[in-house]
Amino acid sequence: MQKKTVKRRDAGASAPPSLQDERQANDGEGGASDQEIYERIITSIMEHRLPPGTKLGEDKLAKIFGVSRARVRQVLARLALERVVVLHPNRGAFVAEPTVEEAREVFEVRRPLEALVVRRIVAKKDPAIIARLRAHVEAEEAARAARDRRAIIRLSGEYHVLLAELSGSTLAARLMHELASLTCLIIFLYDAPTVPACRDQEHSEITQALADGDEATAIRLMTEHLEHVEACLDLSRGRPEELDLEAALAD
Amino acid sequence: MQKKTVKRRDAGASAPPSLQDERQANDGEGGASDQEIYERIITSIMEHRLPPGTKLGEDKLAKIFGVSRARVRQVLARLALERVVVLHPNRGAFVAEPTVEEAREVFEVRRPLEALVVRRIVAKKDPAIIARLRAHVEAEEAARAARDRRAIIRLSGEYHVLLAELSGSTLAARLMHELASLTCLIIFLYDAPTVPACRDQEHSEITQALADGDEATAIRLMTEHLEHVEACLDLSRGRPEELDLEAALAD
DNA sequence: TATCGATAAATTGTCGACAATAGCGATATT
DNA sequence: AATATCGCTATTGTCGACAATTTATCGATA
Numbered sequence: 001m002q003k004k005t006v007k008r009r010d011a012g013a014s015a016p017p018s019l020q021d022e023r024q025a026n027d028g029e030g031g032a033s034d035q036e037i038y039e040r041i042i043t044s045i046m047e048h049r050l051p052p053g054t055k056l057g058e059d060k061l062a063k064i065f066g067v068s069r070a071r072v073r074q075v076l077a078r079l080a081l082e083r084v085v086v087l088h089p090n091r092g093a094f095v096a097e098p099t100v101e102e103a104r105e106v107f108e109v110r111r112p113l114e115a116l117v118v119r120r121i122v123a124k125k126d127p128a129i130i131a132r133l134r135a136h137v138e139a140e141e142a143a144r145a146a147r148d149r150r151a152i153i154r155l156s157g158e159y160h161v162l163l164a165e166l167s168g169s170t171l172a173a174r175l176m177h178e179l180a181s182l183t184c185l186i187i188f189l190y191d192a193p194t195v196p197a198c199r200d201q202e203h204s205e206i207t208q209a210l211a212d213g214d215e216a217t218a219i220r221l222m223t224e225h226l227e228h229v230e231a232c233l234d235l236s237r238g239r240p241e242e243l244d245l246e247a248a249l250a251d
Numbered sequence: 252m253q254k255k256t257v258k259r260r261d262a263g264a265s266a267p268p269s270l271q272d273e274r275q276a277n278d279g280e281g282g283a284s285d286q287e288i289y290e291r292i293i294t295s296i297m298e299h300r301l302p303p304g305t306k307l308g309e310d311k312l313a314k315i316f317g318v319s320r321a322r323v324r325q326v327l328a329r330l331a332l333e334r335v336v337v338l339h340p341n342r343g344a345f346v347a348e349p350t351v352e353e354a355r356e357v358f359e360v361r362r363p364l365e366a367l368v369v370r371r372i373v374a375k376k377d378p379a380i381i382a383r384l385r386a387h388v389e390a391e392e393a394a395r396a397a398r399d400r401r402a403i404i405r406l407s408g409e410y411h412v413l414l415a416e417l418s419g420s421t422l423a424a425r426l427m428h429e430l431a432s433l434t435c436l437i438i439f440l441y442d443a444p445t446v447p448a449c450r451d452q453e454h455s456e457i458t459q460a461l462a463d464g465d466e467a468t469a470i471r472l473m474t475e476h477l478e479h480v481e482a483c484l485d486l487s488r489g490r491p492e493e494l495d496l497e498a499a500l501a502d
Numbered sequence: 503t504a505t506c507g508a509t510a511a512a513t514t515g516t517c518g519a520c521a522a523t524a525g526c527g528a529t530a531t532t
Numbered sequence: 533a534a535t536a537t538c539g540c541t542a543t544t545g546t547c548g549a550c551a552a553t554t555t556a557t558c559g560a561t562a
Contacts, residue, residue: 058544068517073544077325081332090523090544105422112363171356174334175426309514319547324514341514341553 371418
């Protein structure tokens with residue numbers, strides 16, 4: 001057992017704010033750190049490569065990431081606390097399937113939280129913040145131009161996380177990270193087939209209002225943006241499976 | 252004592268099966284559940300029996316609760332994710348010491364969140380909810396009459412958690428639970444020696460406004476309540492230790 | 503005597519092994 | 533032939549032991 005694993009785990013309490021999508025070849029051999037495993041899993045979930053309901057077997061993940069099962073277990077526990085996965089006792093971990101109620105609650109909490117973030121950003125009046133926001137919006141537009149739907153959804157959520165991080169409130173950033181992950185799951189579960197594709201435009205407009213220091217407009221645009229996203233969802237019916245099951249039994 | 256090179260710890264042959272009997276270690280069963288351990292620790296933290304900065308040794312907690320270290324470790328990890336404890340790598344777990352910035356962020360997020368909860372409660376118009384709130388306020392008054400300052404602080408925070416739970420939003424309840432725990436830590440760290448003792452009164456008034464279905468008044472009272480609590484704190488200076496250290500070094 | 507270095511002790515991090523439980527398939531029975 | 537029961541397998545839950553790192557103590561030396 002002479003693995004030269006010189007893992008530097010610095011500051012477990014500080015979450016790296018920067019979000020990077022590096023698909024490093026740590027599959028099979030070479031250990032991955034907890035943070036890497038966490039980000040790989042949650043990115044896959046946000047991009048819907050792991051659909052809601054997917055079983056996340058501990059042994060399989062351990063093999064995939066080339067680490068021990070205990071490590072995977074820790075990451076799974078963290079994801080469960082963030083409600084991105086659910087843990088069934090003695091059954092294992094599954095990608096969460098938020099109910100309609102939970103979906104509404106997420107948007108309900110996000111509205112005032114996003115307004116708070118916007119107020120903080122406007123109060124800062126920092127050109128560097130605007131620059132980073134513009135760069136992110138450009139990345140979103142690039143993904144949209146490339147028709148990379150998965151990246152579009154993920155980047156769209158990450159815009160709000162970036163906003164919260166740049167606002168300077170670590171608490172708001174943490175909450176937004178969790179809510180954005182859940183929102184990605186919700187969108188994939190309930191989004192109507194017709195993609196509105198209006199979100200990039202709105203992110204750009206919000207960024208512009210922030211650049212102008214127009215707080216009222218920024219908050220209004222943000223609120224409308226969230227309402228648009230929620231309106232594009234089909235929350236009138238239950239989960240697909242539940243609906244199918246009910247319908248099948250009704251016949 | 253002729254233990255010169257004793258590396259194995261099982262050499263003593265002291266049977267560990269029933270060491271540290273389970274007098275108050277476990278809450279009734281042969282072993283404490285994760286949830287029980289979690290609640291015991293967080294209640295102690297909220298009541299300031301575990302002051303900020305206290306080291307939470309894994310082995311000690313394992314002995315105290317009569318469970319294995321792995322179990323304690325899980326609970327500690329959960330508390331760390333809730334930011335009630337901080338984990339220093341290779342150093343252990345400590346009760347968190349929120350900074351002034353973090354304290355302000357907590358109140359900043361609580362304000363709109365509490366308003367959201369109040370709106371939900373008013374919309375429900377459920378007499379059972381009012382009854383439970385009144386019962387809780389009575390418990391607060393009883394603790395106040397008994398001069399049980401620790402219980403007062405804990406119950407004061409739990410009033411808001413109860414409010415969020417009764418509002419029907421599991422998400423809001425979860426967030427409020429975390430924010431209330433942090434608020435308890437903040438109050439113990441920064442509360443001025445002069446106890447205002449105005450909180451019970453305000454909880455009662457808020458409950459009355461909710462009973463009347465007066466949303467505007469309830470939100471106003473709640474907002475003012477939070478502002479009062481925050482105003483009673485001494486957030487103008489840093490943490491006591493930091494302040495002392497800085498002052499000492501300045502000379 | 504004070505500072506620096508080395509050794510010792512205690513605590514945390516990690517892992518593999520064992521036990522328990524749920525799911526599934528085979529089998530036998532009505 | 534359909535169903536209920538029993539046993540098997542695969543996966544999760546738990547634990548104790550080992551390794552690594554930090555902290556404390558002690559001794560040597562200038």
